[in-house]
Amino acid sequence: xxxxxxxxxxxxxxxxxxxxxxxxxxxxxxxxxxxxxxxxxxxxxxxxxxxxxxxxxxxxxxxxxxxxxxxxxxxxxxxxxxxxxxxxxxxxxxxxxxxxxxxxxxxxxxxxxxxxxxxxxxxxxxxxxxxxxxxxxxxxxxxxxxxxxxxxxxxxxxxxxxxxxxxxxxxxxxxxxxxxxxxxxxxxxxxxxxxxxxxxxxxxxxxxxxxxxxxxxxxxxxxxxxxxxxxxxxxxxxxxxxxxxxxxxxxxxxxxxxxxxxxxxxxxxxxxxxxxxxxxxxxxxxxxxxxxxxxxxxxxxxxxxxxxxxxxxxxxxxxxxxxxxxxxxxxxxxxxxxxxxxxxxxxxxxxxxxxxxxxxxxxxxxxxxxxxxxxxxxxxxxxxxxxxxxxxxxxxxxxxxxxxxxxxxxxxxxxxxxxxxxxxxxxxxxxxxxxxxxxxxxxxxxxxxxxxxxxxxxxxxxxxxxxxxxxxxxxxxxxxxxxxxxxxxxxxxxxxxxxxxxxxxxxxxxxxxxxxxxxxxxxxxxx
Numbered sequence: 001x002x003x004x005x006x007x008x009x010x011x012x013x014x015x016x017x018x019x020x021x022x023x024x025x026x027x028x029x030x031x032x033x034x035x036x037x038x039x040x041x042x043x044x045x046x047x048x049x050x051x052x053x054x055x056x057x058x059x060x061x062x063x064x065x066x067x068x069x070x071x072x073x074x075x076x077x078x079x080x081x082x083x084x085x086x087x088x089x090x091x092x093x094x095x096x097x098x099x100x101x102x103x104x105x106x107x108x109x110x111x112x113x114x115x116x117x118x119x120x121x122x123x124x125x126x127x128x129x130x131x132x133x134x135x136x137x138x139x140x141x142x143x144x145x146x147x148x149x150x151x152x153x154x155x156x157x158x159x160x161x162x163x164x165x166x167x168x169x170x171x172x173x174x175x176x177x178x179x180x181x182x183x184x185x186x187x188x189x190x191x192x193x194x195x196x197x198x199x200x201x202x203x204x205x206x207x208x209x210x211x212x213x214x215x216x217x218x219x220x221x222x223x224x225x226x227x228x229x230x231x232x233x234x235x236x237x238x239x240x241x242x243x244x245x246x247x248x249x250x251x252x253x254x255x256x257x258x259x260x261x262x263x264x265x266x267x268x269x270x271x272x273x274x275x276x277x278x279x280x281x282x283x284x285x286x287x288x289x290x291x292x293x294x295x296x297x298x299x300x301x302x303x304x305x306x307x308x309x310x311x312x313x314x315x316x317x318x319x320x321x322x323x324x325x326x327x328x329x330x331x332x333x334x335x336x337x338x339x340x341x342x343x344x345x346x347x348x349x350x351x352x353x354x355x356x357x358x359x360x361x362x363x364x365x366x367x368x369x370x371x372x373x374x375x376x377x378x379x380x381x382x383x384x385x386x387x388x389x390x391x392x393x394x395x396x397x398x399x400x401x402x403x404x405x406x407x408x409x410x411x412x413x414x415x416x417x418x419x420x421x422x423x424x425x426x427x428x429x430x431x432x433x434x435x436x437x438x439x440x441x442x443x444x445x446x447x448x449x450x451x452x453x454x455x456x457x458x459x460x461x462x463x464x465x466x467x468x469x470x471x472x473x474x475x476x477x478x479x480x481x482x483x484x485x486x487x488x489x490x491x492x493x494x495x496x497x498x499x500x501x502x503x504x505x506x507x508x509x510x511x512x513x514x515x516x517x518x519x520x521x522x523x524x525x526x527x
Contacts (some may be wrong), residue, residue, distance in 0.1 A: 094132045110137030160500045161493035162317050168214055168497060170523035175213060175246030178253065178519070185249035190260045197260050199336035203234045204357050207330065209323040210345035211243040213250050214497055214513070214525070220251075222512045223349040224259050231258040232354070236340075238333060240322060241267045254517065266322075275332055278428060282325055285431045290319050292439040316493055319444040327408075327446065328427050328453070331418050338416045343487075344409035346471065346495055348508050351486040356412050356465070364459035365421055367412035369466040370404040387448040389440055394433060399452070406458050408447050410466040410487040417457075427453035471495055474502040482508070 111117040117138060121131055179185045190198070197203050206223065210216050216237055224230045235256075239247045244265035251261045271279075294315055318324050326333070327342070334340065341356050343349075361367050371382045384390075385401035430452045434441040442448035467477060467485035471492025482488060488508055494500045496509035510527035514520060 094136075096129065096132065098136070110134060110141050112138075112141075114138075157493050157500060158315065160498060161495070163498070165497060165499070167523045167525045168212070171214060171519055171525065172243065172246040174519045174522060175249040179245040179249040182249070182253070185252050187252045189248060189252055189263050194260045197234050198236070198262055200234075201338055203260075204232050204354060205234050205236060205334075205337055205340045206353075207334065207340045207342050208235065208237045208345055209239075209326055210237065211240050211321075211323055212345050212497075213243065213246050215345040215495075216247065217250060217254070217514065218509055218512045219343055219345060219347060219349070220256060220259070220261065221514070223343070223353065224256055225512070226349045226351055226353070227259075228352045228354060230256075233259040235259060235261045236334065237261065237263045238323070238326070239263065239265055241265050244268075250519075254514065266326075269333070271332065275329065278424075279326070279329065282328070282428065282431060283322060285435055286325055286444070287320060289434065289439050289442075290315060290444045293444055315444060318446065321446075324446040328424055328450065330413060331415050331424075334415065338414070340413050340415065342411045342413055344489065344491075346490040347409055348488050348490075348512060349486065350483075350488060350508075353486060356461075359412055359459075359461065361412065361414050361417070361459040363417060365414055365418045365423060365457040366406075366454055367459045367461045368406040368408075369410070369463050369468075370406045370460050371468070384451065387445070387451060388442045392437065392441055394437060395441055399455070405447070405451055406454075406460070407466050407468050407489070407491075408450065409468060409489045409491060412461070421457060423453050423457060470502065470505050470508075474505045477505075 111120055111134060117134060120134065175185075208216055208219060220235050223235075224233065227233055237247060237251075244263070244267070248263045251263055255261075297315070330340070330342065339357060341353060356367070359367055382405045383401065384399050384403050384405055387405060388395045388399060388401075390396045390399075390401045427449055430441070430449050434449075442452075464484050465486045466489060467481055467487070468489035468491045469477065470488055471490040471494040473492070474494075482505070488505075490496050490501070490505075490509065494502055496506045501509075507527070513525065513527065515525070515527065
């Protein structure tokens with residue numbers, strides 16, 4: 001077949017009479033050659049790299065088993081048997097390494113990295129057994145480095161939780177100065193027309209024991225914003241002498257609409273000699289417990305002991321805080337009140353709390369959430385064994401190690417029932433027993449002796465009232481539980497006003513900070 005083609009297109013097609021078979025065969029050959037050449041090239045381009053990689057891998061894999069070209073050829077074209085042998089030999093070597101045979105000899109010279117391991121194996125011609133032991137030694141060394149880094153992180157967290165941010169310290173100084181120069185900052189709290197509410201049982205009384213002005217402002221602001229009837233709220237803030245003036249200045253110059261706020265310093269209480277002696281003894285024993293654990297921690301090998309993380313948590317600044325330990329004296333602090341809701345200074349109120357005053361505690365002294373949110377037979381949170389030393393018979397004979405601990409930080413107290421009980425005396429009795437037992441009955445902190453003193457006096461309330469742990473395990477709390485909680489508690493070292501606070505939950509706290517306040521701006525407190 002012949003084509004005559006011009007610029008205008010195909011003009012004529014001619015089919016010759018003679019030699020047609022030969023011409024057709026040649027054209028078909030050319031057509032076959034042109035059509036198959038490109039696919040063949042593409043197929044080779046795809047297959048050859050895989051073949052090259054296969055050959056290279058088998059050559060490297062066979063290096064320790066054979067060195068001749070014939071052996072390598074067998075591996076390339078039929079290497080399944082040798083691969084199985086190699087796999088079995090490597091498995092045996094790894095089992096020997098896991099059992100620890102000859103591990104100590106090689107561990108001292110273990111490679112520091114994977115590249116060093118490869119270089120050592122290729123340059124020195126080690127067998128598979130040596131490879132297994134060196135790999136084990138390298139992994140063990142890396143695991144110890146990771147563990148050491150985690151322990152050091154715990155130390156740094158511990159040190160960071162001790163510090164008072166410069167901005168928070170600045171706020172106290174500015175407010176103390178304001179108290180000295182501004183008569184409004186020294187005005188009475190509450191104003192005279194609201195004094196009658198302080199002992200009126202028809203109002204809802206909330207108690208804070210704190211020396212942190214910024215934290216107290218967030219607690220009260222969030223409680224008022226969440227309240228259905230804020231005019232029924234009466235806040236009683238108790239603080240120490242050094243914090244009294246800035247605390248008073250803040251709430252005198254930043255009045256809370258509807259609600260009543262009372263600020264009182266410990267130096268303004270006229271306690272009996274018995275109470276003063278009891279408080280002094282209590283603080284001294286807690287200081288001795290803290291020192292006991294601190295000294296033991298310094299003497300131990302910190303690098304490889306996993307128990308030290310729990311001990312560091314127990315040595316937090318709150319363990320020596322006067323305001324934390326004074327909780328056991330709430331009936332003496334408020335002799336005219338019958339029922340109160342206690343709030344820690346590291347909480348945020350998200351929903352109305354008025355139903356708490358209507359709760360029937362069934363004759364118990366305290367209503368509290370147990371560290372469980374999956375039912376009565378489940379305890380995913382902290383248990384008594386996390387606070388108490390059950391190796392001591394005094395503890396094991398009086399408590400069950402697997403029982404859930406209840407949460408401190410948002411509690412309902414029936415003060416009339418408390419005054420009828422012997423809870424405060426039981427608290428001091430346990431302190432004396434701990435002192436006489438070598439200070440090892442429990443970890444440092446305000447909660448362990450309270451768990452013991454309040455035994456049999458706790459009424460469980462619904463877990464949605466109080467979600468804790470946002471200062472140590474924020475990622476473990478689901479968003480649904482956070483939104484449903486009436487109170488979220490930043491218990492743990494990562495307080496929201498510290499740089500180590502978790503950013504994913506810090507906004508729950510910073511949303512209640514008054515960033516428009518002039519003192520907040522001057523001290524550069526940021527969210």
